[in-house]
Amino acid sequence: MTHVPVLVERMIEALAPVDGAVVLDGTYGGGGYSRAVLAVANCTVLAVDRDPDAMERAWAHAGRDPRLAPAPGRFGELDAIARASGHETVDGVMLDLGVSSFQIDEAGRGFSFMREGPLDMRMEKRGPSAADAVNRLTEAELADIFHFLGEEPKARRLARSLVHRRKTQSFTTTLDLANFIEGALGGRHGKRTHPATRAFQGLRMFVNDETGELVKALLAAERVLKAGGRLVVVTFHSIEDRIVKNFLRARSGHSPGVSRHTPDAPAGAAPSFEVLQRKAIEPSEEESDANPRARSARLRWALRTDAPAWGGQVEDALRLPGLRQLEGVA
Ligand SMILES: C[S@@+](CC[C@H](N)C(=O)[O-])C[C@H]1O[C@@H](n2cnc3c(N)ncnc32)[C@H](O)[C@@H]1O
Numbered sequence: 001m002t003h004v005p006v007l008v009e010r011m012i013e014a015l016a017p018v019d020g021a022v023v024l025d026g027t028y029g030g031g032g033y034s035r036a037v038l039a040v041a042n043c044t045v046l047a048v049d050r051d052p053d054a055m056e057r058a059w060a061h062a063g064r065d066p067r068l069a070p071a072p073g074r075f076g077e078l079d080a081i082a083r084a085s086g087h088e089t090v091d092g093v094m095l096d097l098g099v100s101s102f103q104i105d106e107a108g109r110g111f112s113f114m115r116e117g118p119l120d121m122r123m124e125k126r127g128p129s130a131a132d133a134v135n136r137l138t139e140a141e142l143a144d145i146f147h148f149l150g151e152e153p154k155a156r157r158l159a160r161s162l163v164h165r166r167k168t169q170s171f172t173t174t175l176d177l178a179n180f181i182e183g184a185l186g187g188r189h190g191k192r193t194h195p196a197t198r199a200f201q202g203l204r205m206f207v208n209d210e211t212g213e214l215v216k217a218l219l220a221a222e223r224v225l226k227a228g229g230r231l232v233v234v235t236f237h238s239i240e241d242r243i244v245k246n247f248l249r250a251r252s253g254h255s256p257g258v259s260r261h262t263p264d265a266p267a268g269a270a271p272s273f274e275v276l277q278r279k280a281i282e283p284s285e286e287e288s289d290a291n292p293r294a295r296s297a298r299l300r301w302a303l304r305t306d307a308p309a310w311g312g313q314v315e316d317a318l319r320l321p322g323l324r325q326l327e328g329v330a
Pocket residue numbers: 003004005006026027028029030031032033034048049050051054073074075076096097098099100101123213
């Protein structure tokens with residue numbers, strides 16, 4: 001089992017790590033990005049991941065290379081994690097969003113619609129699971145998850161069918177749900193992607209509050225990066241790419257209006273980031289052919305200026321309409 005990192009050379013070019021730097025890898029996963037940084041610079045890498053299995057790999061890695069410092073937690077709190085590791089500021093923050101192949105390939109984690117396992121999908125292995133979401137949310141909430149996060153065109157129809165079925169039998173396993181979705185959406189009709197792909201993605205993003213975590217991480221990176229420090233983010237979903245793009249546009253003074261995804265600028269605030277490359281970097285055809293997971297990847301990066309952080313909260317407006325967290329429901 002392994003994870004092939006996406007856009008790794010482009011990430012190194014954007015991050016440009018130098019000897020003596022402190023770099024925070026917010027998504028350690030299989031350690032591909034961390035290893036790439038340590039291969040080009042004699043620096044310190046803080047290895048953050050919310051998945052205990054990923055942190056086990058980070059500890060093993062740290063045993064071989066003391067320049068790697070494991071720092072478990074969520075990247076939404078990356079500034080607090082850096083401080084707890086003894087760093088008030090850092091020179092670089094890198095985020096490679098989504099799930100790792102380790103997570104997908106392990107049937108027991110319940111991320112895959114191709115492998116029988118519990119309907120789980122929790123990166124952190126605690127809190128409400130995908131089964132809690134499917135069996136307990138309202139029809140309207142499920143429809144929003146499939147529509148906004150899964151980008152499933154038949155979201156409402158699917159939510160209605162799920163709610164009807166769970167009245168007699170709740171969903172507990174991945175294949176039961178995947179097969180049910182395939183039936184509810186009318187089968188595969190020779191399509192390459194499984195009909196459950198979008199719904200599973202939406203559920204995974206919801207269970208792990210992935211868009212909320214991303215917004216928090218951008219705000220935390222703004223607080224913790226030193227002037228001249230670099231933020232590099234690789235996304236795999238158009239919603240996430242839009243969040244990063246809008247945040248960097250607003251923070252670099254290029255936002256034509258107030259973005260739904262970023263708090264308003266404080267009056268007279270100077271740009272806190274400089275964006276040198278406006279267009280997202282995409283993988284080459286060769287990379288996409290060799291690694292299908294790379295196809296939807298988009299890399300954006302920016303330089304932290306010396307202006308104060310604009311600050312802001314993850315406001316309610318940043319939550320997707322109609323979604324509420326499952327805390328207290330499970
Ligand atoms: C695509 S993988 C990263 C792969 C890594 N760059 C590599 O080269 O091996 C994403 C990782 O981010 C972790 N992750 C996702 N959301 C997180 C969050 N909010 N906080 C910390 N880790 C998170 C996942 O557990 C997963 O291990």
